[in-house]
Amino acid sequence: MSFQPILPIGGYAGWRFLERTMERQQEAFNKSTTVQREIDYFAEKIGKVTNADEIVSDYRLLKVALGAFGLQDDIGSKFFIRKVLSEGTSADDALANKLADKSYFKLAEAFGFGGSGPPRTQEPGFAERIAKAYRERSFEVAVGQQNNDMRLALNIDRDLGGIAQDESSDRGKWFSVMGSGPLRQVFDTAFGLPTAFAALDLDRQLEVYRDKAKAMFGSSEAAQFTDPDKREKLIKMFLIRSEIASGGGNYSPGQTALTLLRGG
Incomplete structure (x- = not known):
């Protein structure tokens, strides 16, 4: 079951209502079965991931990874996302460093592929950080579906x-x-x-x-x-x-x- 944000009115008055109820609404959204199922799967699998191919080839992992950075609409662009992730951010000519939308840089930087050391998927707390961002962004998407x-x-x-x-x-x-x-x-x-x-x-x-x-x-x-x-x-x-x-x-x-x- 998925929680739908409550927006009884639009405009600035609607924004003030959303601000006042944000904490409660976000909490209810986070507890929804749909969101929790995706987060649990990501937490279970991501620690074993060592390269970009393993993320791109797993739809559910890719969904959370992209969703955490507001890039969920790119889920069908696997070649492009693989290149962004695999090249990382260390090299000046890496694709993520060339793109005007810095969301791709943040995605590549967060996962840490393409560098000399191990990817950040192996770091303690990595899954929790991505999960937190995914919950927040997913709530925004749900709000956007209404307004x-x-x-x-x-x-x-x-x-x-x-x-x-x-x-x-x-x-x-x-x-x-x-x-x-x-x-x-x-x-x-x-x-x-x-x-x-x-x-x-x-x-x-x-x-x-x-x-x-x-x-x-x-x-x-x-x-x-x-x-x-x-x-x-x-x-x-x-x-x-x-x-x-x-x-x-x-x-x-x-x-x-x-x-x-x-x-x-």
Whole structure:
């Protein structure tokens, strides 16, 4: 039996409800038979895995491995995933190091194939770490099946928070944001940017992102999103603008302008 998250309302009000009930809902989801069965299988088998082929050839292991990094849609791309895993991250020319979506780098880094030492699948606590990530990501997927905006909002704390505290340059941080499909959708919506914006030169996009961030949050730097209050404001603006764009919320033009000027 699988637990379905409860989302009685959309928009920012729905997000606040989800925040208040998150711990209880996540716990109930984790205890569902479907999730527990996959976790138990992964914990039983993964310690014996020594190479990428052994993961890719086992559908259930691959499902948990990919799901833990939000890559579950790639489960049919076995050749590609085998290459990402087997090459690891040690070599500069490894595939995971070349891809704009850093989820592949995190996947390859977590499993540790392709290096000089043993893979991380042999390390104590490895199965538990992957299982925890799988539960969280799977819950997000379940939320997204009811309301994809809520799934994108759930993604913010983990992914944006991680980028913001990274040691890379401000330029590098912003490019990581723009290279992430989910984060890009949140920022473009919160900033009120049109779909065609993504076709502009990357340096011009970066300039606009910095200008919009300065106007909305008081700073042009991506590192400011280590602050949970600023991440919450971003989520708020994203959900408000998304609801308005979809025709929800019953906002009049005057109410819309006032809401956005006040930051929601």
